[in-house]
Each structure stands twice: as structure tokens, then as C-alpha cells.
Amino acid sequence: MPTxxxxxxLKNLEKISDYVTDYAKQAGLNExxxxxxxxxxxxxxxxxxxxxxxxxxxxxxxxxxxxxxDGLKVVIYDDAEPFNPETVSEPEINVPLDEIKPRGLxxxxxxxxxxxxxxxxxxxTGNTLxxxxxxxxxxxxx
Amino acid sequence: xxxxxxxxxxxxxxxxxxxxxxSNAPQLSQALKAIIAKGVKNIVFDMSDVVFMASAGWWxxxxxxxxxxxxxxxxxxxxxxxxxxxxxxxxxxSYFKTFDDVxxxxxxx
Numbered sequence: 001m002p003t004x005x006x007x008x009x010l011k012n013l014e015k016i017s018d019y020v021t022d023y024a025k026q027a028g029l030n031e032x033x034x035x036x037x038x039x040x041x042x043x044x045x046x047x048x049x050x051x052x053x054x055x056x057x058x059x060x061x062x063x064x065x066x067x068x069x070d071g072l073k074v075v076i077y078d079d080a081e082p083f084n085p086e087t088v089s090e091p092e093i094n095v096p097l098d099e100i101k102p103r104g105l106x107x108x109x110x111x112x113x114x115x116x117x118x119x120x121x122x123x124x125t126g127n128t129l130x131x132x133x134x135x136x137x138x139x140x141x142x
Numbered sequence: 143x144x145x146x147x148x149x150x151x152x153x154x155x156x157x158x159x160x161x162x163x164x165s166n167a168p169q170l171s172q173a174l175k176a177i178i179a180k181g182v183k184n185i186v187f188d189m190s191d192v193v194f195m196a197s198a199g200w201w202x203x204x205x206x207x208x209x210x211x212x213x214x215x216x217x218x219x220x221x222x223x224x225x226x227x228x229x230x231x232x233x234x235x236s237y238f239k240t241f242d243d244v245x246x247x248x249x250x251x
Contacts, residue, residue: 010165035224042196046164094233097208105197112231
């Protein structure tokens with residue numbers, strides 16, 4: 001499985017998106033699904049850069065794309081402070097404009113956009129975020 | 143990020159292209175604040191050439207809408223399907239009037 005390393009900068013978000021998009025297309029995902037992968041990976045990467053490391057840090061974001069029989073698996077590795085998305089409460093949605101708060105939306109989007117989202121953290125290997133998107137026809141047949 | 147603004151009698155149209163993400167959302171925010179600083183609170187965001195918008199961009203639009211209302215309004219035009227779907231998914235689509243054509247959006251004011 002190919003892994004590519006990106007330096008931890010918001011300026012790399014477009015490069016990260018381009019990299020993942022190539023594999024999403026190879027995996028046969030349709031246009032809507034490709035956008036979903038782009039958005040989920042962008043939100044995940046932004047979270048790592050902004051909340052994990054602090055901006056413009058020199059460390060790594062390694063991304064592995066695995067084209068599978070039924071879709072695409074994206075794995076993002078980083079060495080930021082351990083952070084478990086499961087501990088973040090879901091944002092309040094469909095609330096009046098004045099009450100909406102910019103909190104937890106990125107993680108909510110990752111969960112909504114992808115079919116599987118799994119997070120693991122260890123002192124040896126750092127943080128590992130695994131996200132899977134299945135092709136629509138496979139999902140529809142489930 | 144290139145941002146164009148066009149002033150009309152009753153509103154200002156702002157247009158940009160490509161991706162809006164955490165790296166350039168602050169630029170969009172600055173441009174919108176500059177429009178509001180001129181006393182304009184009726185704003186049309188022409189999104190016909192915007193291909194991607196992360197939540198960082200949405201927050202800029204939400205903040206702008208909060209500032210413009212109730213005396214004015216930020217409306218969106220020509221939103222790409224993926225962006226529109228994700229906006230609606232999190233219930234943010236309801237915060238904005240949308241148009242398929244800039245001319246209609248300008249005429250709305």
C-alpha cells in the first residue's frame with residue numbers, strides 16, 4: 001500500500017486532497033463519494049494540524065490509501081498528542097443561526113461522510129485514523 | 143486565492159474559485175469583513191467556480207450571516223452539488239438563501 005508523507009501545514013491540504021482523490025477514483029467511487037472522501041480527509045488533516053500539533057509544525061502526516069475490492073481505505077498516521085474523536089460530542093445541528101457553535105463539526109462530518117471511522121493511539125506508533133468508503137452499489141446491495 | 147468583488151446598487155457580489163479550506167478561509171473572511179466595513183450587508187457569494195469547501199469555509203459564511211442579519215443577508219449562488227449536499231447534511235443549508243443564477247440573486251435585494 002502506498003504511503004505518502006506530508007509536512008504538517010495547512011498549505012498542504014490541497015496536496016493531500018489531490019493524493020487521496022487519485023486513489024478514490026481508482027477505487028471506482030462516484031463523484032459524490034469522491035467528494036465525501038475529500039471532505040473527510042480534509043477535516044481530519046485540518047484537525048491534526050490545528051488541534052494536534054499547532055500550526056506549521058515540522059512533524060509528519062503519513063497517509064496510506066488502500067484500493068479495496070469494495071471501495072477505499074484511507075489511513076492517516078500522525079505523532080500529535082493523542083486525541084480520541086470518540087470523546088468529542090456531536091455538534092448541535094439544525095439549531096437557530098444565533099445558537100450554532102463551531103465545535104465538533106469536523107469529526108461529525110468525517111463520520112457522516114465515511115462508512116467506517118476508527119481511531120487508535122499508542123505511544124509506539126502514534127495516532128492512527130482509519131476511514132473506509134464503500135462503493136455505492138456494494139452498499140446498496142447490503 | 144483570488145477574490146473579486148462587484149458593487150451593485152443594493153448589494154455586493156463576491157466571487158472566488160477553487161478550494162476553500164483551513165489554509166485560505168481567513169482570506170475569504172477578511173474580504174467579507176471589508177465589504178461589511180463599507181456598510182454593505184446585502185452580499186451575494188457567487189460560488190460557481192468553488193469546487194470544494196471545508197467546514198473552515200462554512201464558519202466564515204456563518205459568521206458573515208450572523209453579522210449581516212437582520213438588516214441584510216448573505217445569499218449563495220451556483221453551489222456545487224457536493225458542497226450543497228454536505229451543507230444540508232449538517233443542517234447549515236437552512237441558514238442561507240440559494241440561487242442558481244447570480245442575476246436572480248442580485249435581483250433579490
